[in-house]
Amino acid sequence: MEDTNHITEAEWQVMRAVWSTVPATSSAIIQDLAAGTGWEPTTVKTLLARLVKKGAVRFVSQGRTYLYFSVLSEEACIRREMRLFAGKIYGGAIHLASPHFDFKGTDDPAFMGLLAAALEAGLASVTADFQYKLTERLVVYVHPSRQRLQSALGVLDGPDWLRAGTIWGMIHLAPRDCFDVPPPDKAALHVLTQLLVGLVNPAVPYWLSQALAAWESQWLDQARVSRTIQARSAGFRLADMLEVGAVYRQFRDAGGYELAFTVAEFVVAEFGRDSLATLVRSPSDFSGVFGFSEAEFWTRWDAFLARRYA
Structure with a gap:
């Protein structure tokens, strides 16, 4: 599926109609949206076609009837939207990209390389233990200070030992010099496991x-x-x-x-x-x-x- 920031507000209304009835016929979606939007059937069909092209919705045909399904659950789409919103707040370039992680924030190549190696190895082990397959890339954000990390986590008066956490589906870490016990690679793996547990079962x-x-x-x-x-x-x-x-x-x-x-x-x-x-x-x-x-x-x-x- 393409990034959900490519989905317009009108298309989100169609997505909500698709989630309301599974599977949903085009006539049911049109009827669902008619009262609240006043859209013509051709408008709804055009929006459905766009969502299919973007990979947000799929369909199967049964004779002359088309049944529509969402590719992602409503909860998964909300989680993705939250991550995209958080990404806009934190911004910044991707300083390092490993097979499953994008590293942003303070540009520390050696530190990010250490984290990438630990997280990739840990991801393989944890997903095997939980029998879970990660379907999306995760963002790891290295903050310039412990204070900035705790601000991002919503803990403005946090203790000195709070150096890592997860929020908005992202892994947040303090800079390298803030860590002692646990070391940063193990702290990152601890947080990754928490994040994956929440994905498997909130x-x-x-x-x-x-x-x-x-x-x-x-x-x-x-x-x-x-x-x-x-x-x-x-x-x-x-x-x-x-x-x-x-x-x-x-x-x-x-x-x-x-x-x-x-x-x-x-x-x-x-x-x-x-x-x-x-x-x-x-x-x-x-x-x-x-x-x-x-x-x-x-x-x-x-x-x-x-x-x-x-």
């Missing part, structure tokens, strides 16, 4: 998205995870990780990254990497994914921690 809970991102990026060292696990004996609760939602500071303060990492570690160790794809798509169906209840899942996870981090 309803995945925050803690699980972070669990998968931490496990795929492998940025947490054994000692740090062990210290967090040991702290559980001093009043640490599983609920601290599960209940804070997407409040990222509370999640971090509760040891959420470390605990979440061990959940993904447990799933892979006990059920294999293939289970990740099922878990992402059905995160609340513990019985369907694992064959037992949620309560049993957490009991087994706790036993895994006792063995792994004793």
Whole structure:
């Protein structure tokens, strides 16, 4: 499909009519639009023909009837529009293009090369684990400062450790000299995994998205995870990780990254990497994914921690 900024406002009205009824006949689309626009049938047919040419709509013929289908879902088109809008805000030339990523922002060839290598390798691994095929290029924006990064993420008073994130379907990073732990390549992979989890299933809970991102990026060292696990004996609760939602500071303060990492570690160790794809798509169906209840899942996870981090 061509970039959606080539689709006019009139064509978007036709797209909305196509989404309303699947499949949609031309007569149904004409009737749907007639009341609100007053367009003649020939006008609607012309707009449909343009959308077919642009690759936004396809059709099949059944005798003398044409059935129209959208090539992309409404949600996917909205996501693409948001990225295009964000691209206009951030602007700038593409300083580096890898097979799946366009790098913009601060021109740092060595840094972008490091990120490209890590993201391309990580993309292959994560999409295999999630059984997902990326159908569009992703933008990686390197900001000139940590403050500019956090402004882009909508976190004006963010902590020093917030150096990467995703918004508008883009990966945002602070400049190279802002990173220590995690290093920038692993931070980028963490954010990429979060983005892909959201594409596979936007309803995945925050803690699980972070669990998968931490496990795929492998940025947490054994000692740090062990210290967090040991702290559980001093009043640490599983609920601290599960209940804070997407409040990222509370999640971090509760040891959420470390605990979440061990959940993904447990799933892979006990059920294999293939289970990740099922878990992402059905995160609340513990019985369907694992064959037992949620309560049993957490009991087994706790036993895994006792063995792994004793």
